[in-house]
Amino acid sequence: MNQTCRTNPEDCAAVSEARSTEREFYRPPSDFFAFDDRFEIHADVPGATPEGISLTIDDGVLTVEARVQDRYPENARWVQGEFGVGDYRRAFRLGEDVDHEGITAACRDGVLTIVLPKRTARRAQRVQVRGG
Amino acid sequence: MRGTLIVTPRIDDLSRQFGRVFDAMTRQFDEAFGVTPAQPGAWPAVNLWHDNEAFHLEAELPGFSLDEVEVSATENMVTVRGRRERTTPEGAETLRVERALTHFERSVGLPLPIDTSRVEATLTNGVLRVTMPKAESARPRRIEVRALDTPAGETKSLPTGAA
Numbered sequence: 001m002n003q004t005c006r007t008n009p010e011d012c013a014a015v016s017e018a019r020s021t022e023r024e025f026y027r028p029p030s031d032f033f034a035f036d037d038r039f040e041i042h043a044d045v046p047g048a049t050p051e052g053i054s055l056t057i058d059d060g061v062l063t064v065e066a067r068v069q070d071r072y073p074e075n076a077r078w079v080q081g082e083f084g085v086g087d088y089r090r091a092f093r094l095g096e097d098v099d100h101e102g103i104t105a106a107c108r109d110g111v112l113t114i115v116l117p118k119r120t121a122r123r124a125q126r127v128q129v130r131g132g
Numbered sequence: 133m134r135g136t137l138i139v140t141p142r143i144d145d146l147s148r149q150f151g152r153v154f155d156a157m158t159r160q161f162d163e164a165f166g167v168t169p170a171q172p173g174a175w176p177a178v179n180l181w182h183d184n185e186a187f188h189l190e191a192e193l194p195g196f197s198l199d200e201v202e203v204s205a206t207e208n209m210v211t212v213r214g215r216r217e218r219t220t221p222e223g224a225e226t227l228r229v230e231r232a233l234t235h236f237e238r239s240v241g242l243p244l245p246i247d248t249s250r251v252e253a254t255l256t257n258g259v260l261r262v263t264m265p266k267a268e269s270a271r272p273r274r275i276e277v278r279a280l281d282t283p284a285g286e287t288k289s290l291p292t293g294a295a
Contacts, residue, residue, distance in 0.1 A: 029230035029232075031226070031229050031230060032226075032227040032228040033220070033225065034225045035223055035225075036223065040224070044231050045258075046192035046257065049257055071259075072179075073183070076182075076183065077182050077183065078180075079243065080179065080180040080240070082178055082179060083177040083178075109194065109195055109196070109197070109257065109258050110193075110194035111194050111195040
């Protein structure tokens with residue numbers, strides 16, 4: 001705790017704000033696919049539910065957060081602890097191809113699927129090949 | 133809760149970021165502690181804890197359905213098996229793959245015996261939890277402390293042969 005906090009209220013505010021934004025996140029492993037009309041991101045977020053998912057877009061960057069409930073009891077006696085449980089977060093920079101307004105997401109069985117439609121002008125068009 | 137976990141020396145956050153759990157060094161460490169991965173390739177990290185009643189194991193298996201997971205248990209070991217085909221979605225070009233979990237088998241030794249007839253397993257939101265009630269013999273039992281009866285006037289002596 002900052003010693004000057006006692007004498008200077010502004011220092012107290014600065015310290016507490018810094019602490020509240022300090023959080024640990026897990027970065028979910030994700031697969032990336034391109035279709036003719038869209039991109040898809042499939043992210044592993046075990047323990048997350050649809051209610052805990054939030055997507056925000058700011059300045060061409062899509063930030064995805066998935067909140068996870070604590071699920072271990074206080075009186076647990078640990079034998080082996082190989083993974084931690086906590087919220088997920090990952091940011092993706094969106095290219096010009098992506099239609100920001102049309103982005104949707106679904107979450108099931110601990111997998112988050114994000115669908116990013118391509119802008120119409122950028123979609124691969126199948127060209128009809130005529131014979132003759 | 134994260135702060136109280138006993139983390140075995142294994143680069144787990146790194147493996148979560150890159151989706152790769154298998155690592156030769158890790159396998160040697162785990163084998164020394166009674167954990168035997170049967171197949172190379174990615175396999176899931178596990179958490180194992182206990183309370184007075186039971187052992188609890190958790191593994192993160194995102195995207196696995198019920199028929200792709202198999203759990204079996206003996207008195208002192210629990211085995212988790214998963215089989216899943218990972219195919220590229222129809223019509224898609226794969227740009228990048230980070231999620232590696234397909235086929236795996238992992239066994240974890242238990243330090244005390246369990247009652248295999250009462251083991252339960254659930255798979256919710258990609259998290260497998262196995263609850264293994266301790267065998268009667270493994271549960272703590274209260275021992276009654278009695279005074280050793282001593283007739284008046286005689287000195288107490290230890291029985292011969294006692295440690």
